[in-house]
Amino acid sequence: xxxxxxxxxxxxxxxxxxxxxxxxxxxxxxxxxxxxxxxxxxxxxxxxxxxxxxxxxxxxxxxxxxxxxxxxxxxxxxxxxxxxxxxxxxxxxxxxxxxxxxxxxxxxxxxxxxxxxxxxxxxxxxxxxxxxxxxxxxxxxxxxxxxxxxxxxxxxxxxxxxxxxxxxxxxxxxxxxxxxxxxxxxxxxxxxxxxxxxxxxxxxxxxxxxxxxxxxxxxxxxxxxxxxxxxxxxxxxxxxxxxxxxxxxxxxxxxxxxxxxxxxxxxxxxxxxxxxxxxxxxxxxxxxxxxxxxxxxxxxxxxxxxxxxxxxxxxxxxxxxxxxxxxxxxxxxxxxxxxxxxxxxxxxxxxxxxxxxxxxxxxxxxxxxx
Ligand code: F6P
Numbered sequence: 001x002x003x004x005x006x007x008x009x010x011x012x013x014x015x016x017x018x019x020x021x022x023x024x025x026x027x028x029x030x031x032x033x034x035x036x037x038x039x040x041x042x043x044x045x046x047x048x049x050x051x052x053x054x055x056x057x058x059x060x061x062x063x064x065x066x067x068x069x070x071x072x073x074x075x076x077x078x079x080x081x082x083x084x085x086x087x088x089x090x091x092x093x094x095x096x097x098x099x100x101x102x103x104x105x106x107x108x109x110x111x112x113x114x115x116x117x118x119x120x121x122x123x124x125x126x127x128x129x130x131x132x133x134x135x136x137x138x139x140x141x142x143x144x145x146x147x148x149x150x151x152x153x154x155x156x157x158x159x160x161x162x163x164x165x166x167x168x169x170x171x172x173x174x175x176x177x178x179x180x181x182x183x184x185x186x187x188x189x190x191x192x193x194x195x196x197x198x199x200x201x202x203x204x205x206x207x208x209x210x211x212x213x214x215x216x217x218x219x220x221x222x223x224x225x226x227x228x229x230x231x232x233x234x235x236x237x238x239x240x241x242x243x244x245x246x247x248x249x250x251x252x253x254x255x256x257x258x259x260x261x262x263x264x265x266x267x268x269x270x271x272x273x274x275x276x277x278x279x280x281x282x283x284x285x286x287x288x289x290x291x292x293x294x295x296x297x298x299x300x301x302x303x304x305x306x307x308x309x310x311x312x313x314x315x316x317x318x319x320x321x322x323x324x325x326x327x328x329x330x331x332x333x334x335x336x337x338x339x340x341x342x343x344x345x346x347x348x349x350x351x352x353x354x355x356x357x358x359x360x361x362x363x364x365x366x367x368x369x370x
Pocket of ligand 1: 150194
């Protein structure tokens with residue numbers, strides 16, 4: 001029964017994204033208006049199952065209206081997050097010095113009972129939502145998810161909050177790089193995040209009028225990229241801007257992964273520098289690389305992201321009130337509704353290579369190196 005809810009927990013998991021605090025604030029306001037208590041679990045689920053990390057006993061903290069005052073415009077998350085250590089496969093040191101993945105989800109479920117939580121609002125990306133869904137099934141918990149990621153790669157929702165802010169920042173960076181590229185007659189390579197999807201690269205690259213955009217969805221040939229730079233040179237355009245998604249893939253299947261460790265998702269990095277070195281050697285043009293990296297996750301959410309976050313947070317509470325569980329709130333314009341977490345979990349939404357934005361880019365003469 002939905003109306004027996006008295007106390008709910010909120011967690012934020014995965015990489016931070018601008019708008020997390022706005023979701024938390026909306027959840028607290030909507031829930032307390034219904035007479036429910038709200039508690040924040042710190043750092044994903046760590047606050048509830050790793051008490052040794054919280055010697056002051058503050059792994060789970062009460063979230064009152066007072067506590068969430070003035071946070072809508074703040075980046076980050078006031079309850080902390082982590083993108084390490086899935087509790088179902090938690091890396092634990094063994095007696096022989098090696099690490100082994102161990103299922104510690106039972107400790108979280110026990111923690112939920114101990115605190116008397118009637119439901120969980122899990123704010124996160126594909127990984128965190130999948131964990132929330134597995135917890136719901138294993139512990140018979142009532143769970144509603146809120147989709148978050150600057151990468152915009154979640155199925156079932158037209159947008160995730162944080163993406164608009166990241167694209168706006170990247171576009172501004174590309175704008176700024178135009179003047180220095182033009183003045184020095186250089187090639188500037190801009191590497192952006194996005195994991196295995198090219199949403200940030202495509203949207204900021206087209207908006208910022210880049211000359212080349214490399215994304216995971218369209219494998220590239222570096223010689224084709226060099227041809228584009230040389231063609232511009234011949235046409236009297238002595239500078240070029242190349243936007244590289246961190247997870248872009250060469251035609252031979254090569255990607256640039258810097259970390260692949262137990263308990264950690266593979267981490268991309270270094271592709272921008274590699275592309276810059278290749279382009280300098282193929283074209284003879286001075287080339288520089290700028291990695292926007294975590295700058296894309298910081299700062300004030302745009303008005304679009306704030307509004308989306310507030311709508312998602314309030315909708316998650318309404319979903320619980322209606323008796324929903326195992327669902328995630330999604331943007332389905334003009335409304336926000338709910339779909340089963342299963343339709344989102346363990347899936348990645350890639351940029352359709354025949355999408356209008358890609359076709360627009362091609363019509364504008366932007367090369368994808370294919
Ligand atoms: O999923 C968001 C994201 O920002 C990705 O685009 C990026 O690959 C990843 O997080 C980096 O995570 P971190 O450096 O925090 O481990």
